[in-house]
Amino acid sequence: MMLAMAVRLKDIARDLGVSVVTVSKVLRGNSDIGEETRKRVLKRMKELNYQPNMLARGLASGKTYTVGLVVPDLVHPFFAEFAKSLSGVLRKSHRAVILASSEEDPEIERQEIRTLLRRGIDVLLIASCQPNLRNFYELGDERTPYLLFDRNFPHLAAHFVGSNDLMVGEMATNHLIGIGRKRIGHIAGRNTSPSYDRLRGFRDAMAEHRLPVPEDYVVVCDHMEERGDKTGYEAMQKLLALKERPDAVFCYNDMTAIGAIAATTAAGLRVPEDIAIIGCGNMPYNDYLKVPLSSIDHGTAELGRIAGELALELTSHPEQPPKNILVPPTLVVRASTLPR
Amino acid sequence: MMLAMAVRLKDIARDLGVSVVTVSKVLRGNSDIGEETRKRVLKRMKELNYQPNMLARGLASGKTYTVGLVVPDLVHPFFAEFAKSLSGVLRKSHRAVILASSEEDPEIERQEIRTLLRRGIDVLLIASCQPNLRNFYELGDERTPYLLFDRNFPHLAAHFVGSNDLMVGEMATNHLIGIGRKRIGHIAGRNTSPSYDRLRGFRDAMAEHRLPVPEDYVVVCDHMEERGDKTGYEAMQKLLALKERPDAVFCYNDMTAIGAIAATTAAGLRVPEDIAIIGCGNMPYNDYLKVPLSSIDHGTAELGRIAGELALELTSHPEQPPKNILVPPTLVVRASTLPR
Numbered sequence: 001m002m003l004a005m006a007v008r009l010k011d012i013a014r015d016l017g018v019s020v021v022t023v024s025k026v027l028r029g030n031s032d033i034g035e036e037t038r039k040r041v042l043k044r045m046k047e048l049n050y051q052p053n054m055l056a057r058g059l060a061s062g063k064t065y066t067v068g069l070v071v072p073d074l075v076h077p078f079f080a081e082f083a084k085s086l087s088g089v090l091r092k093s094h095r096a097v098i099l100a101s102s103e104e105d106p107e108i109e110r111q112e113i114r115t116l117l118r119r120g121i122d123v124l125l126i127a128s129c130q131p132n133l134r135n136f137y138e139l140g141d142e143r144t145p146y147l148l149f150d151r152n153f154p155h156l157a158a159h160f161v162g163s164n165d166l167m168v169g170e171m172a173t174n175h176l177i178g179i180g181r182k183r184i185g186h187i188a189g190r191n192t193s194p195s196y197d198r199l200r201g202f203r204d205a206m207a208e209h210r211l212p213v214p215e216d217y218v219v220v221c222d223h224m225e226e227r228g229d230k231t232g233y234e235a236m237q238k239l240l241a242l243k244e245r246p247d248a249v250f251c252y253n254d255m256t257a258i259g260a261i262a263a264t265t266a267a268g269l270r271v272p273e274d275i276a277i278i279g280c281g282n283m284p285y286n287d288y289l290k291v292p293l294s295s296i297d298h299g300t301a302e303l304g305r306i307a308g309e310l311a312l313e314l315t316s317h318p319e320q321p322p323k324n325i326l327v328p329p330t331l332v333v334r335a336s337t338l339p340r
Numbered sequence: 341m342m343l344a345m346a347v348r349l350k351d352i353a354r355d356l357g358v359s360v361v362t363v364s365k366v367l368r369g370n371s372d373i374g375e376e377t378r379k380r381v382l383k384r385m386k387e388l389n390y391q392p393n394m395l396a397r398g399l400a401s402g403k404t405y406t407v408g409l410v411v412p413d414l415v416h417p418f419f420a421e422f423a424k425s426l427s428g429v430l431r432k433s434h435r436a437v438i439l440a441s442s443e444e445d446p447e448i449e450r451q452e453i454r455t456l457l458r459r460g461i462d463v464l465l466i467a468s469c470q471p472n473l474r475n476f477y478e479l480g481d482e483r484t485p486y487l488l489f490d491r492n493f494p495h496l497a498a499h500f501v502g503s504n505d506l507m508v509g510e511m512a513t514n515h516l517i518g519i520g521r522k523r524i525g526h527i528a529g530r531n532t533s534p535s536y537d538r539l540r541g542f543r544d545a546m547a548e549h550r551l552p553v554p555e556d557y558v559v560v561c562d563h564m565e566e567r568g569d570k571t572g573y574e575a576m577q578k579l580l581a582l583k584e585r586p587d588a589v590f591c592y593n594d595m596t597a598i599g600a601i602a603a604t605t606a607a608g609l610r611v612p613e614d615i616a617i618i619g620c621g622n623m624p625y626n627d628y629l630k631v632p633l634s635s636i637d638h639g640t641a642e643l644g645r646i647a648g649e650l651a652l653e654l655t656s657h658p659e660q661p662p663k664n665i666l667v668p669p670t671l672v673v674r675a676s677t678l679p680r
Contacts, residue, residue, distance in 0.1 A: 065459070066438070074427070080420040087414070087441050091452070096459060098406075099439040101427050112431070119405075119436060229624070258628045284569070285625050288598045 012044050066096050067311050068116035070126040072104045076225040077283060078300055079127065082149070085304025086125070086311075093312055095122070104129045104225070117144055122315045125307060127151045131191045145318040149307050152193040157322045159314070161307040163298030164326040165194045169201020171331050172250040172278050172296050177209050179339040181248035181276055185217040187235040187260060189224045189252045198280070202250055216242055224252050232259025240267050247275055248337075254279035254286060254295055261291050261336065276337040280329075292334035299327045352384050406436050407651050408456035410466040412444045412491075416565045417623060418640055419467065422489070425644025426465070426651075433652055435462070444469045444565070457484055462655045465647060467491045471531045485658040489647050492533040497662045499654070501647040503638030504666040505534045509541020511671050512590040512618050512636050517549050519679040521588035521616055525557040527575040527600060529564045529592045538620070542590055556582055564592050572599025580607050587615055588677075594619035594626060594635055601631050601676065616677045620669075632674035639667045 013020045018037065025033050026041040033041075067090055071079040087097050098116060102109035109129055116124060124146040132153075147159040176184050186202045189195030199218065206213050219235040232251060239246055240263065251257035257279030261271050271277055271291045279286075282297035306325055314320075353360045358377060365373050366381040373381075407430055411419040427437050438456060442449035449469055456464060464486040472493075487499040516524050526542045529535030539558065546553050559575040572591060579586055580603065591597035597619030601611050611617050611631045619626075622637035646665055654660075 069439075074424040075417065075420050077415065077417070077420075080415050080417075083439070084414040084441055087439065088443075091440075091448070094455065096438050096440065096455060098436050099409075099423070099427065100431075100436065101424055103428070108431070115434065115436060229628070255624075258625065262628060283625075284595075285598065285623075285629070288569070288602060288630060289625070289628050290630050 012041065012048065016040055016044055063122055063315070064120040065094060066098055066119075066121045067315075068098050068100065068113075068121035068124045068126075070100045070102055070109060070112055070116070070124070070128070072102050072109075072127055072129045073225045074099070074101045078150070078281060081300040082304040082307070085301040086308045089305055089308025090311065095312070095315070102129050104223075106130050123147060123311045125149055125311060128153070129192075145314040147307060147310055147314065149303065150194065152324075154193065159310060159323050161303055161310060161325045162194070162327070163303065164328050165197030165298075166201040166204070167326075168194075168280055168296045168298060168329045169198035169203075169250070170205045171201075171329055172198075172280065173202045173205035175294070175331055175333070175337060176248040176250060176276055176278060177205065177211065179248075179272075179276060179337055182211055183217075183244065183246045183248070184211065184213075185219070185239045185246035185249045186213075187232060187239075187249060187251045187256050188218055188220045190220050190222055195220075195252065198250075198252060214242075214244075217246060221252075221256070224256055228253060228255025229259035229262070232256030233263045234259075236260035236263035237267075240264070240269075245275075249275060249277050251277060251279045254281040254283045254293060257293055257295070257336070258289065261289075261293070265290070271336050272338050273340060278337050282332050286332075286334060291336045294334045294337040295332050296329045297332050298329045302327055352381065352388065356380055356384055403462055403655070404460040405434060406438055406459075406461045407655075408438050408440065408453075408461035408464045408466075410440045410442055410449060410452055410456070410464070410468070412442050412449075412467055412469045413565045414439070414441045418490070418621060421640040422644040422647070425641040426648045429645055429648025430651065435652070435655070442469050444563075446470050463487060463651045465489055465651060468493070469532075485654040487647060487650055487654065489643065490534065492664075494533065499650060499663050501643055501650060501665045502534070502667070503643065504668050505537030505638075506541040506544070507666075508534075508620055508636045508638060508669045509538035509543075509590070510545045511541075511669060512538075512620065513542045513545035515634070515671055515673070515677060516588040516590060516616055516618060517545065517551065519588075519612075519616060519677055522551055523557075523584065523586045523588070524551065524553075525559070525579045525586035525589045526553075527572060527579075527589060527591045527596050528558055528560045530560050530562055535560075535592065538590075538592060554582075554584075557586060561592075561596070564596055568593060568595025569599035569602070572596030573603045574599075576600035576603035577607075580604065580609070585615075589615060589617050591617060591619045594621040594623045594633060597633055597635070597676070598629065601629075601633070605630075611676050612678050613680060618677050622672050626672075626674060631676045634674045634677040635672050636669045637672050638669045642667055 009020050009023045013023045022033060023041050026038050074080060090097055100112035102112060106129055124144055126148060127150040149161045152160045152162060188199045219238050221231045221235050223231050249260055251260050257277050261277050264271050264275050269275055278294040280296040282295040286293040286295055349360050349363045353363045362373060363381050366378050414420060430437055440452035442452060446469055464484055466488060467490040489501045492500045492502060528539045559578050561571045561575050563571050589600055591600050597617050601617050604611050604615050609615055618634040620636040622635040626633040626635055
């Protein structure tokens with residue numbers, strides 16, 4: 001099999017009687033080449049099945065046509081679906097995605113970011129697991145534009161694409177209030193902006209309806225993702241042990257809600273009759289659970305699409321004021337929150 | 341913030357009074373440099389916080405320290421878990437993963453492979469959605485070593501890492517026979533080696549027990565992955581409409597099994613009393629379903645780990661006889677296949 005890579009820019013330039021610079025400019029999409037010349041060059045490239053050497057091209061143009069993506073856990077369906085949707089947008093523009101997973105470990109995340117920056121990427125997309133702003137700051141190289149997604153650092157002037165998590169918390173809580181519940185608990189995440197915002201939305205909705213939130217009605221947990229069912233089970237046991245137990249619980253995500261339902265039924269109580277439970281994420285299996293699970297859908301595919309488009313924009317125009325794009329969530333009601 | 345990339349090999353060579361070639365050889369782990377010199381170079385690199393420019397290094401050494409991964413669908417938990425496990429192994433050896441998804445579309449897959457090869461990768465890992473061998477052959481550049489995973493082309497002399505799908509089919513079917521079922525159907529996939537092998541394992545186990553497999557007891561389907569529940573629901577409706585319907589069904593994967601159970605209960609029948617159902621994949625939510633789902637676990641994390649190690653081997657020793665590594669599956673019994 002003959003390798004098409006053997007065709008060089010020089011060959012195309014010679015064939016057409018133009019300079020190598022002209023051919024190179026066409027390849028890079030430079031706009032100062034006349035339309036007719038552009039067409040001739042592209043036609044000849046196609047005839048010769050010219051395959052640009054991306055490495056050489058990267059060194060020459062300073063671009064790598066590569067986007068770095070750092071997620072805390074690829075197995076969590078949110079990040080998998082986000083990555084899929086993002087890749088779809090970038091593929092159309094001939095950008096590749098270099099994927100790195102931090103395993104929710106700030107030290108691994110730092111290593112991965114360093115490796116990506118050293119390797120050369122045009123944009124960095126990251127859902128950071130750093131607990132605070134300062135740690136994240138140290139990682140930047142002030143040259144590579146970056147875009148935060150899912151997890152924001154509100155005091156960092158950075159591009160951000162995520163769901164409107166304040167609205168997620170309000171929507172879930174208002175729904176539970178709407179079906180007549182008054183003693184509402186929250187199984188919350190720790191140290192990430194979606195955790196803070198969903199909790200704040202929960203508190204705002206409760207305050208607006210003048211409903212009290214006893215201190216022990218909010219159980220803050222780690223490990224919401226891969227073994228979220230176990231986390232939710234244990235958190236729910238704490239709520240069930242209270243003297244006056246809640247009659248509804250808003251869980252940080254669907255896997256913790258599944259664990260919370262399991263703990264509730266294991267204690268001989270019924271969902272939703274005794275305790276109504278709602279999650280977040282709207283996983284594809286929610287319809288098929290023992291108790292079909294109500295959830296807040298935060299439009300993951302849409303988030304990936306928007307992030308992909310913003311990443312492309314940053315490739316060509318790295319210097320622009322930070323954009324903060326929040327996608328509004330929707331409520332999906334199933335049996336776990338039916339009215340009594 | 342000062343960029344460490346400003347330190348060049350030249351600087352290190354001058355500081356130590358050695359040649360740039362020597363420093364470069366140390367960086368590449370070349371073995372013809374004396375131990376003492378190696379240590380001095382590495383010490384100085386550390387002092388200066390030297391960050392190799394991966395692009396330049398790639399051009400010089402012919403290596404990119406990058407592995408290309410092509411999956412048919414990132415949202416399917418199997419591929420997400422595989423990618424996670426693989427990345428873990430490669431991270432420890434400072435290799436990055438470039439991720440591409442073919443969306444189960446052979447044409448997109450061809451584009452993605454071309455882009456990866458053009459960009460430069462040290463090894464290509466792929467679960468191909470090409471329907472046949474010839475299509476896949478055309479894609480190779482005969483320079484970049486590759487490794488098939490999950491989906492094999494048996495007549496292609498290539499490295500392969502996957503579950504033992506023949507054993508998957510036998511194990512699931514023998515289990516259904518073991519709980520006393522005799523009329524066993526199979527909801528099968530199309531055009532991939534796991535589909536063929538699981539079907540063959542099913543047929544072998546039935547033949548061994550002298551149980552008949554009527555032609556219409558095998559329903560072959562597309563779209564087993566992202567909307568597998570819908571596929572399984574419709575396939576099961578066909579089996580339920582037969583004059584003599586099956587008393588057990590082995591489904592290609594867990595999502596199709598979930599759909600098959602939904603169709604069975606919608607028809608007023610009970611699982612497992614009237615029809616026992618088993619899937620494959622052992623998803624984390626199987627315990628929490630209306631009917632907890634029995635499944636074959638094919639050890640996804642183990643597959644990713646093995647593939648990662650073989651990929652590293654191929655980076656340093658591309659020329660070696662094809663390895664065919666099959667991981668044996670395990671049976672996980674839940675309520676959907678309890679004996680009557």
